Amino acid sequence: MQTTTTINGSQAVLALGGRFDFSAHRDFRSASKALVDNPAVRDIVIDFTQVDYMDSSALGMLLLLRQGAEDSGKAVALRPGTGTVKKVLEIANFAKLFGFV
Numbered sequence: 001m002q003t004t005t006t007i008n009g010s011q012a013v014l015a016l017g018g019r020f021d022f023s024a025h026r027d028f029r030s031a032s033k034a035l036v037d038n039p040a041v042r043d044i045v046i047d048f049t050q051v052d053y054m055d056s057s058a059l060g061m062l063l064l065l066r067q068g069a070e071d072s073g074k075a076v077a078l079r080p081g082t083g084t085v086k087k088v089l090e091i092a093n094f095a096k097l098f099g100f101v
Helices: 020-037 056-071 084-091 094-098
Strands: 002-008 011-020 044-053 075-079
Touching: 002 020, 011 020, 020 044, 020 056, 044 056, 044 084, 056 075, 056 094, 075 094, 084 094
Parallel strands: 011 044, 044 075
Antiparallel strands: 002 011
16 A cells, blocks of 8 residues: 655645555554644545555554544544445445545
8 A cells, every 4th residue: 555645734635545454554554643643733634546445454444543533633534536445435434434525
């Protein structure tokens, strides 16, 4: 999985690419923790437009990010893209938990 972070004011976008599965947990945790720990960031958007596969461990990583962000007073939203990844996020009701942008 590839990660790219863009910060614009108080909003950060973490763009993911490739496969988002258990093998990506270290990269995702490192990139997302840096955003949660950054005091200038208030809103975090996870961009899935370039993700072609995700599994249940990826859903768990997102839930852990959400909890950590909320504990730090930050909001997390998802940019689901299209196709299978969007369907997985919708079936898991992540639109209600995170909100889609």
